[in-house]
Amino acid sequence: MINFILNGEQVSSNSNQNERLLDVLRDEFRLTGAKCGCKEGECGACSVILDGKLVNSCMVAMGSIEDSTVTTIEGYSKTRRFQILSEAYAAVSAVQCGFCIPGMMLASECILAENPNPSEEDIRRGISGNLCRCTGYNAIVEAVGTAAKEGKGLW
Amino acid sequence: MVKSYFAKSLEEALEIRGRESVIPYAGGTDLMIEADDQASYLFLNKVPELKEIKADAEYIRIGAASTYAEILQSQLIPQILKDAVIEIAAPAIRNLGTAGGNICNGSAKGDSVLIFFAADAKLRLVTSKGERILPIKDFYLGRKKLALQKDELLVEILLKKTGLDHYYYKKIGARNALAISRVSFAGLLDMKDGKIINCATAFGAVSDVVIRRPDIDEMLAGKTTDEAKTVKDAYLEAFDEAIVPIRGRVSAEYRKSVCMNLLRDFLESNGI
Numbered sequence: 001m002i003n004f005i006l007n008g009e010q011v012s013s014n015s016n017q018n019e020r021l022l023d024v025l026r027d028e029f030r031l032t033g034a035k036c037g038c039k040e041g042e043c044g045a046c047s048v049i050l051d052g053k054l055v056n057s058c059m060v061a062m063g064s065i066e067d068s069t070v071t072t073i074e075g076y077s078k079t080r081r082f083q084i085l086s087e088a089y090a091a092v093s094a095v096q097c098g099f100c101i102p103g104m105m106l107a108s109e110c111i112l113a114e115n116p117n118p119s120e121e122d123i124r125r126g127i128s129g130n131l132c133r134c135t136g137y138n139a140i141v142e143a144v145g146t147a148a149k150e151g152k153g154l155w
Numbered sequence: 156m157v158k159s160y161f162a163k164s165l166e167e168a169l170e171i172r173g174r175e176s177v178i179p180y181a182g183g184t185d186l187m188i189e190a191d192d193q194a195s196y197l198f199l200n201k202v203p204e205l206k207e208i209k210a211d212a213e214y215i216r217i218g219a220a221s222t223y224a225e226i227l228q229s230q231l232i233p234q235i236l237k238d239a240v241i242e243i244a245a246p247a248i249r250n251l252g253t254a255g256g257n258i259c260n261g262s263a264k265g266d267s268v269l270i271f272f273a274a275d276a277k278l279r280l281v282t283s284k285g286e287r288i289l290p291i292k293d294f295y296l297g298r299k300k301l302a303l304q305k306d307e308l309l310v311e312i313l314l315k316k317t318g319l320d321h322y323y324y325k326k327i328g329a330r331n332a333l334a335i336s337r338v339s340f341a342g343l344l345d346m347k348d349g350k351i352i353n354c355a356t357a358f359g360a361v362s363d364v365v366i367r368r369p370d371i372d373e374m375l376a377g378k379t380t381d382e383a384k385t386v387k388d389a390y391l392e393a394f395d396e397a398i399v400p401i402r403g404r405v406s407a408e409y410r411k412s413v414c415m416n417l418l419r420d421f422l423e424s425n426g427i
Contacts, residue, residue, distance in 0.1 A: 040188050059184050061180065063160075064180060066201070129246055129247045
């Protein structure tokens with residue numbers, strides 16, 4: 001039995017310790033926001049926040065997260081910060097196909113959590129592990145910058 | 156039955172390591188690429204003793220399970236190591252991957268490994284019965300072959316506190332983020348009273364093990380930069396012979412010429 005906190009709730013998983021966090025989130029907890037892209041830590045589609053830090057959930061074995069805190073896009077989407085970010089993404093049309101966007105949002109959150117006033121370079125570095133398959137990054141970079149201004153004091 | 160273990164202290168980890176056949180798991184980023192549901196892992200990512208970064212009179216001591224992100228944040232870590240670590244993968248991987256994992260993965264492409272070779276780092280290897288300190292050069296026996304005993308854990312990486320400030324570092328990869336090194340090079344030149352007291356070079360991603368040849372670098376020791384120029388050709392020639400690249404994603408010829416260009420640039424940027 002592996003105990004951890006998932007989106008603010010204490011949960012237990014019966015999964016094997018060697019299973020990927022990504023698979024357990026999707027199959028056992030039915031949280032399908034984290035997407036399975038590459039299973040090699042290259043694409044960022046499976047990003048979640050683990051103990052306050054952005055990680056690729058495909059690279060995390062369940063046995064390593066005992067007593068950890070995991071936030072997925074489903075949990076994050078209930079926050080005020082998400083709302084500000086979401087509005088900023090919409091305002092600059094940083095629209096994506098839906099595969100990379102959950103990871104992009106969580107990466108954006110971690111950029112702002114670490115530095116509420118990120119430079120363009122900071123933002124680009126922060127999303128460098130989240131690959132977009134559809135359009136590009138410029139609108140996303142702008143959206144994070146907008147959220148930093150609109151959400152002043154929240155981060 | 157396959158069983159993995161989660162350790163909360165070093166003592167507990169060493170006890171399990173001594174008793175069971177387990178694969179030490181620190182950040183997991185290398186292991187999970189070929190995730191094996193039959194493997195017995197020993198999870199070390201929350202062992203406090205393995206996550207400390209501290210300094211004593213002689214060394215900066217990096218806990219083997221310190222993540223790249225933690226290394227970047229620490230004020231004790233020399234800039235040469237930070238320069239290499241900031242170019243590893245992307246933030247989400249740097250939040251998981253560890254220095255000890257990079258070393259124990261046994262690859263000559265490890266970006267932090269290169270710096271540890273150039274700096275002649277030492278490794279503290281511990282069992283429940285005792286410990287030994289081994290120069291990193293002696294830890295690598297070949298590609299994916301390490302001098303790590305079945306009951307041992309890499310606990311700390313020891314970096315000398317001095318002689319790391321004047322450095323040269325270049326990583327050649329296919330792109331800026333998430334790139335595996337095609338060739339990497341680190342050079343240290345420590346001068347005192349106008350003389351070279353230590354020159355150390357290391358070439359990564361070229362051969363089965365990082366190439367570090369103190370016997371050749373020794374040619375420059377004790378010399379002023381002007382005196383070093385007189386042996387420059389012989390020095391370059393010796394490395395030209397010593398570097399025998401293997402073919403990988405890029406050709407051996409490409410690797411060789413990049414190595415020699417970087418070595419020459421290292422010398423010339425130091426007036427040699």
